[in-house]
Amino acid sequence: MTNVTKIKTGGRKAGTPNKTTAEVRAMAMAHAGDAIELIVSLMNGSDNDAIKLQAAKELLDRCYGKTVDHAQMVRYEVSAAVMERDKGKTFDQIMQESFNGLV
Incomplete structure (x- = not known):
């Protein structure tokens, strides 16, 4: 299958700000x-x-930002550790190691 890039034929150009969003944001900020x-x-x-x-x-969310979901952070840390461990390995090597001992 070939990669076909669609040519953009309408809408805003990339990087052009959305005027409606800016207007709504300005109205909301007036009531903040x-x-x-x-x-x-x-x-x-x-x-x-x-x-x-x-x-x-x-109030605290607006001052300091929302708290991070602990389970999400653990998943991120595990993913980062696995990516570091498997750096440089091929997909086949990773799959072989993953299923080693399961069969």
Whole structure:
């Protein structure tokens, strides 16, 4: 099968910013202060502990970023270790080692 590259015939040129996205982002940014104030007021003023906790999490996510899923990090670290271990090996060598002793 041959590689066929499709010629782009419409839409924005590569690298051209999406004006609609920029407009929507600007509109949202105009209300960001109010949104943060609402989160803080829910965190401090709600009688419901679940709402307080969720508001606190939302605020922390915006300050420090969302927490990393531990299981995802372990998978990434294992993948990186396996890639390092198998560097320079052919696919056939890796498969042979993987199934060695299973048959």
